[in-house]
Amino acid sequence: MGMGRGDQHVATDLGSYDDAEHWFVRLLDPECSAGERAEFEHWRSADPQHAAAYDEIERLWRQSEEAAKDPSIVAAANRALRSGPDNHVPRRWLYPALAAGFALLLAVVTLPQWLTTPAAADGTRYSTVAGQQQTVPLSDGSSILLDTDTAVTVRYSARTRRVDLLRGQAQFTVQGNHAWPFVVHAGHGTVTAVGTQFQVRLDGDSTDVALLRGKLAVAAESPQGRTQEAALVGGQGLAFGADGHLAAVHAIDVQKAEGWTQGKLFVHDWRLPELLAEMNRYNAVKLEIGDPSLRDIHISGVFRTRDQQTLLQLLQRGWPIHARRMSATQILLLPNR
Template identity: 25%
Template sequence: MNNIRQFSSKEDIQEQACLWVSRLDRGLHDEEKSQLDEWLTESNSHRQALLDAASLWDDMSVLNELSGLFPQSHTRGAKQHKGMAKQMMWGMAATFFVMAVALSVIVQRTWFESAPQFANISEKVQTGVGEQKNVVLADGSKLHLNTNSIVTVDFSSDARNIVLLRGEAHFEVAHDKQRPFSVTAGSNTVTAVGTAFNMQYVDDNAFELVVTEGKVLVKDRFSTSSNDLLFGKKSITEEGLLMFAGEKATVQGKVEARENLSQNDIDDDLAWQQGMIVFKGEPLEAVLAEIGRYTPMRFSISDESLRKRRVAGYFKVGDIDGLLSALKSSFSIEHERITENSIQLKAVKG
């Protein structure tokens, strides 16, 4: 059995006594009556504090209730308690006044120092062909914009909205539950709170989405607000689809071709951030289309049989000479410069 008892301070006892008086005023339940009896038997100071608090309350129903709990103490000391109560009343009033002023100062100081102050911010960020940009946004989020890309940024006190108008961008979202971070591309919106993801247009309305950290909600931007789902107001089926870290999908109205990626796959997809492009056996025509995003050089293929020729390897962004050399040595594809910005590819003879 544990015989150790923690002693309450005088202020704690007075606070408990006031609480019991308020309960007595509205009427005690049977369980509360037992709890009050137990509390009164623990210490004479509890009985004294309750009488003093009751005198301050000055309500006949409370005093009558107390007279039933310990009539002798109340009868003998009523006048004494009344006098002591008046002194206690002024002391407590002064104390409460000081506490109220202090609390008011603390609350106001805390409010003005910690309340977020958000200015409306609108800007456009873009890159030219072959150019990349790293931008820290006003909320601390990080934007990595790939070649030939455009985004608009619109931050307000309750929302962080970005529109991907062209190209590719990677977002590392600063945590802010009060202001969801949403990126719109085509007919869809991707909404996140404290996460990271990559979006790349693959045609006018479709984009490829890779979630690198956390989770995002993908929805049709013409449906109801995605904020409701994030904060538990709607079901996923009504609002869209949650995608998690390590997932990749093509988004065009619906989420399609959804797949799980290994960390190596994610690193390869984001290799452009280190100035590299990784191919894993894509057809030559797809390889040239991707290379064409980073250079004004235009490619044509004279031999139709080459269009589906599979190409794999790591290529440095913008290094056209290195690409042409690798195509010849590893894939038997040679080239001919037609103009300054035009190259034709053909199969090596012999």
């Protein structure tokens, strides 16, 4: 049977379909390694028949997903499963593509749940404590860099790569796969990526998104069910809140955005409470303002996230401030009198 796109036709043998089915199912497995994916790409590019077979399997899978929603078709598939001595679809008398499509339809009805729903109901959880950062490599070659006091849950399924940001902030480096979107759920919205690097941060009811490279689709939903959507390109960011409203897209300072990944804070005209709050995220000892008169101090500079001593020295030399240790975990900033 000839297959292809447009006016180009490639004759595809049954063996190519068998191999394509094997690769298709293997690639859906969350445990499929980067090495196996590279081996698949080598197989696919080695012969035009391989690419044509895989494209057809992929197309039939999409069709079979729709077909599986029809009760009459599901019933027919189940009857076919119960027929025959070995419960196998009688493929050899069918055209290869029809056989492959029917087999994939049966897969929708009968495959184990990891193939049609998330790998685990609760997913796999990763978290860091205050002052800790951790890089989490994922099975598809993507990775997540967790910042201090951050938690995520990862759920990979056949249809999507899902990550829930539960608290804190993270940087996502995503391997491209247009057929398998990477979706981050955070706050009251989602961030969908294909082959990008971006950051998402939860800060109270606000969710901030910063795109370092590539493209992103951002969507937020209001409590009333209304959805707003926006598209970002590299060097842009936005925020959304619990009301589902997307703030205007704006240019970001990429160096500043990447600062925390290097243990740095790039600070420009921050109020002292803002700076202390950010430094406190990375340290067990908390710096607190002990007098309202210090709240309007504005500071600029580059600070090491875990270097409280340098910050304290700077504050006490540059402003009429002295630091008083109140306990093992609290330092109070007070004005000189």
